[in-house]
Amino acid sequence: MSGRKTSNRIEPRFDQPSDDKLPSGFFVGEDDRVMPSRAKRTGSGKKQKAAAPRRKSEPSLDSFDSSPRRSAPKSRRSSRKRRGFFGVLRSAAYWGMVMCLWGGIGVVGIVAYYGAKMPAATTWTVPDRPPNVRIVSVSGQLVANRGMTGGEAIGLHEMSPHIPQAVMAIEDRRFYSHFGIDPIGLGRAVVSNLVDRRFGQGGSTLTQQLAKNLFLKPDRTIERKIQELLMAFWLEHKFSKDQILEMYLNRVYFGSGSYGVEAASRRYFGKSARDVSLPEAALLAGLLQAPSRLSPARDPAAADRRAQLVLAAMRDQNRIGENELSVAMNTPAVRAPTYWTGSEHYFADRVMEQLPQLIGEARQDIIVETTVDLVLQTFAEASIRRLIDAEGKKYNVRQGALVSIDGTGAVRAMVGGYDYATSQFDRASEARRQPGSAFKPFVFMAALENGFFPDTLVNDAPVKYGKWAPRNYNDKYFGNVTLTEGLARSLNSVAVQLANRVGPAAVVEAAWRMGIESNLQPNLSIALGTSEVTPLELTASFVPFANGGHKPDIHFVRRVTSSKGEVLYEHRPSVGPRIARADVIGMMNAMMAQTVSDGTARRAAFGWPAAGKTGTTQNARDAWFVGYTANLTTGVWFGNDDGEATKNMTGGSLPAMAWNEFMTAAHEGVPVAQLPGGWNGRVLSDIEDLLRRSPEQSQHTGSVEQPIPPGAVGETVPRGVGSIMDIILGN
Incomplete structure (x- = not known):
């Protein structure tokens, strides 16, 4: 540069007063870097030198000082209080939302964790319902249902309309509107449990209950509950509401060994679920809360009280009218037997024992056509029960058995004891006694x-x-x-x-x-x-006398078919091999006919050509009569399970009398036939x-x-x- 130019540069200094200005119009002071503090006293008690005065436009921090020397206006204090109250609410709402958010994240995490442990949903299938064995008589009448369920599955459109209505009223009133879980019902259950301080309500929908019954064990764990929810969603996606309700009603447990409405209806009312009345449907629905405790076979009064709650719920939800409610409320409680009653169940048990030998394991619903004639079965049971009721105390006898077989070996009636409901032991086919x-x-x-x-x-x-x-x-x-x-x-x-x-x-x-x-x-x-024998085999051994000397094939089952009509087994009737000469059979028939006409079995005579033999064991512990016509061979036994001696009972007393009653009824309207063979000297x-x-x-x-x-x-x-x-x- 040719000439020296004078510099106007200003060097920064920090020892100037605070109001020194920079050329730009900004200034730098102590108050711009640190919070102003109160004046401090020196050790001599004098005030230090005050800081440089602030401009009027600068706000004073002293206005926020809470020192008594400078109090805020009253309106400001009230505003601060108001801000404090609403602030607490805002804080509570904020933290509540935070907790809900984190809770939701936690729930999602738990669901994801337990859901990951389950098989893929694409592999889920509804397990087959355990097969039902429908046992019918020779004329097609139902004898019994057997299997794990104890009853066949029936369609929702087949069963009484009162049943689904009653079940939904007490178990899941919003079944047709929820998506597998019922938030309203769940919330109500939670509130009720908190108020009552006990776990009284579960809030599970019918879909959740079905999911639990189909797939899960009855464990009370978080994992099981989450799996139940996931599977309930899957069921709702996979099936219609009607299908879910039908599956539920055909599988749920109703107590006393009955699974499904058909089994329960047969068990408690002795009829099909198709014919169930309104009060009976209410009773069934009421059992779902506690099937074993509320079973009418155990506590009919408790079952009736629960049924009335169901009826009241149905009325509140307008599922029934006032008149229907009144009539149903006045219906007496059902008094079901503690166990299946009816001697035909002895026969059904025997059929179930033989079934695996005939068809192997049942993997589908099957129909077993048997040889039993329920009319004859009724006659047989009536004769045994009537004589024990009338003469039991006199002869000190408490049990009896009867078996009746035709000439082909078909068992037409079998009574295994006085009352199946009190004792299921089959004395006809299982008890071995001296003949x-x-x-x-x-x-x-x-x-x-x-x-x-x-x-x-x-x-x-x-x-x-x-x-x-x-x-x-x-x-x-x-x-x-x-x-x-x-x-x-x-x-x-x-x-x-x-x-x-x-x-x-x-x-x-x-x-x-x-x-x-x-x-x-x-x-x-x-x-x-x-030597001991059973009434069944002793009676069977007399059949050749009645059929001319041929050994019968003793059987209980005529045919077994699937529910679709496929024949799984069929008995082939045959005469059977000859096991005795015709002349010997003729002589035996002539001799044993004298037993009925003039011998120890005179009480057995009823107008038909008949023959047989009485039997009484030592100390009159057992009394027998096995007799036959050309139509039927029937054996009768009376005695006590513990072998206690009777009071001078003989084969010619109660056994011959029971035989007479049964055979008289069984031969009514049947053309008279002579015994095979004969002997005149x-x-x-x-x-x-x-x-x-x-x-x-x-x-x-x-x-x-x-x-x-x-x-x-x-x-x-x-x-x-x-x-x-x-x-x-x-x-």
């Missing part, structure tokens, strides 16, 4: 097969084998008697002598061949029925053939415990030809 003299026909049959005849004479007298000395009833003996008379009078001496003659092994073989299945001991006491050539045989040839050896004592067994003919000829000629 007593009812076993003697097999002894006499073995004798006929070994050369004896109905008019063969045997000396009815006291006998003794080793230390065993069997005695006749009341120690009465009749001397020389025919086999027919010996069987008709049920003479123990004659039966034991015959068993000794033919051998116990021959008796056992004949019994097994005729249908006895139990283990039999081949000793002489077998003649008096000391032997021709002379038969006698002559018998006379040509030596005594040694007449005595068939077998597995006997001891040689025949002299005179213990009457010979086939009395000593001396003249004596037998006198008998033949009638002299």
